[in-house]
Amino acid sequence: MSNKRKVIDYTYQIITYLAAFVAVGTLSLIFMFVFSNGYKLLNIGLIVNDYHATFYNGALEENIEFSTTTRPTSLDSETYYSKKWGLGLKDDFDREGNSIIIVDYIASDSPLLAMYNKNNEEFTELIVFKEGQLVSKIAYFDKSTSLTRTGAEIMIYDLDSSESVREIVYSSLGGGIRGSIITTFYLIAITIAIALPIGIFTAIYLNEFAHKNRITTILRSLIEVLTGVPSIIFGLMGLAVFVPLTIKLTQADSANIISGSLTLAVILLPVIIRATEESLKVVPDTLRESSLALGANKTQTTFKVVLPSAIPGILTATLLAIGRVIGESAALIFAIGTAVKDDISIFGKSTSLSVHIWSMMKDEPANIELASTIAIIILMIVLLLNITIKLISKRFIRELG
């Protein structure tokens, strides 16, 4: 081999290696980025908390019974404790990175547990004051107010040296994604419930019942065209068709989870139809023939012989569909809106996890940490779905082979 030829050969080879390296390298960067940004916020609180903080203005009755609980040894050194009020406070940061003062401990005989809601003075109802909440302001009758920016140490000092309190403003933590998680589950359930039967029936019709004629060809190509339509267009359709339809038929008065699910169902139809058809095609014709030769009709043959063999394929289709629902953003922005909600109703607006990310990133300033944390959750689910699909298809291949 000539030298020149060798050089050219190596150059090409190096280019190939480089390309593969670049592709895999850049793509693993995505994972690294998402994890390094998001892991800090990943905890149970995030998943179960509301997104919107609720604020309370608490005040105390005239005669205060002070606490006698001494500082528990379990508290860490950064917590400041007032024995008199039975309250431990700590400096912390919230999910947007702002400094906050958090309630770390409340003694069971703390007078603060008997606060009533100041905003609602006619009914002297008690309000819940518990660990994990944020204290943003403590006002006194006889001295200046202590605020978040004074820090936990001074706040506790002021409190400990007081005999009474005019008002305590505190709130829940907020920034949680419970609402979006619930919405995502609703979307998955409703979408699958709509798209799966229609998709499977269509696949059965096209593969088992349809005659090879022009009408079938037209029906089939109409369905195939759907695959090439970008999801934002589906979103527009959801907005133009399903939103008004659901407003008319249900109690909804705006875009809602049902209109979102219907839109997603249309997006998923071609996916489900194709995956189901693929698995129906694998079922050998002799099985159909021998079932028919035994006097079974087409319906019996389809449901008793063909469909059971196609179940792994249908399962795969379902998992693919779930992945698509979790990942879809553009269509849902139009079909159920972008308002992050805590009280989820299927007749109202809310956001799925993906749209939640988009909402966070479109805010000024963008909240990359929270968005990354949600992305971790999404990636985990997608990863899990993929592994399951692989296992199913492996088993399926083994059984057939």
Added chain:
Amino acid sequence: MINKVFEINNLDLFYGDFQALKGINIDIENNKVTALIGPSGCGKSTFLRSLNRMNDLIDICHITGNIEFEEMDIYESGYDVINLRTKVGMVFQKPNPFPMSIYDNVAYGPRCQGIKDKKVLNKIVESSLKSAAIYEEVKDRIKDNALSLSGGQQQRLCIARAIAMKPEVILMDEPTSALDPIATLKIEELINDLKDEYTIVIVTHNMQQAARISDYTAFFLMGELIEMGETNKIFTQPTHQKTEDYITGRFG
């Protein structure tokens, strides 16, 4: 008792423009084994499949002439195809058990007819497996997947599956072509036993097999029925030159 199960008159069969069967006239006799022989593509399998209307599954296939089963034209509109297929069973070239248990395979047909009574089903399954001479081999693992059986066993299971419907006729489309010689022998013995109760029509590539097991033989060539008669006669003194050529192995 009717002596003729099938009576076929002037049967023409087309796949689109292509004529696969030309003017077939044939009678199938009760409780006999009729073998259909001929080179590949001569139409013998097509003919077999028209007896239980399995050709209906092919869109472009159409038929003229008539096939009478028990003195009824089976291609007449309104004729109950599914009923026909319960009476005319079929065994295919390759063993093709359903991917279910042995029991469920045999019970499949009766269940499709709406039989749900467990006791009745058990009885049917047992007697069918016995008739197909496979009962002894599988009785301990009747709930096993049918695909775990060997090829020969699978084919006998398929025969049992057909028998479970209590058909009057069993059509067999080269039932032994995918099997080894020992399994083939077992199936042939089985066919011999079955002919007391059933009418059997078998397509075969193997002329010795036709000679061994059949009472009548029909020779097909290029979509035409060349000759039909008692097996002994066909194999010893055929009337047609073409038949003789084929049997003695000069072509095909």
Added chain:
Amino acid sequence: MEIVRKVNNKFLKIKNKNKKEKIDIVVNLFFLISTIISASFIIIIIVFISVKGIIPFITDNNGIGSVNIFKFLTGDVWLSGTAFKSNLYSVGFIIVNTLYIALLSLLLSLPVGVLTALFIAKVAPKKIAEFLRTVIELLASIPSIVYGLFGSGVILVFVYNFADILGIQSKGGNSVMATVMVLALMTLPTITAISEVSIRSVGKDIEHGSLALGATKTQTNFKVILSSAKSGIFASAILGIGRALGEATAVSLVAGNAKSGPTLAFFETTSTLTSTMLEGLKETTGIDYDIRFSVGIVLMVVILLTNIILNYIKKKVGNVDVK
């Protein structure tokens, strides 16, 4: 014997039924209806979006006058005048931007993707190939919003700093370059996966034929195998460009949403048809809302035309079909 008679009786009764064929007809009809429903959605999409999208052109939009369709398709400013008071919308420059960005992203992702596919299919050892295949499959299933997040967290910063080194002040990195990179990354797994399949299915005989003529493995890969897999590679490019044209949320996070154009410079902000549809969506009504449907029509037409043209080229170029 009793039981045998029972069996026979049952069979006799059943054999005279014709009910099962009737069931078949009903079931068939039911499935047919499902199929018609599935097939009707594309028609619903086209009809509804067209009807809604045409409204700004044919009504007077509550007194501010109808939108001029010629100006809409050719103009170089998204909205002249104030929102809700002007009818001077146009997407001409956005169409150019969209095509320009999709093309550039394909120029980036196609070579890398195809070479990666070649590496997986022909060069890499079996175990590594299997691993890479799984990685690519996983990456293909990552939702686009995550690519968008990565784009705004990493690529924007990278582009901003890169521009800074060149002495260019970019708007926080929001630019043509960032958009192209995000889209290239997003389409890379798709292109790789499909190209890999078509490269793998090139017959051994072709490969051996080349090797027998004294070509090296690398020469064979580049000269014979890639050209034999041409039609599959082209198909992956068509799919990739389709995805690049239609992607919305990821693009909207990095494009910068330019209101006029077209933008050809790499470090300037840009806008695509999809990002325009999403912009300011939360706080708008009336014509400013309806015009998004008109943009939707334009997007569908652009995708359709691109597909037709690419498929035509594919037919011309890919006449050596291996399948």
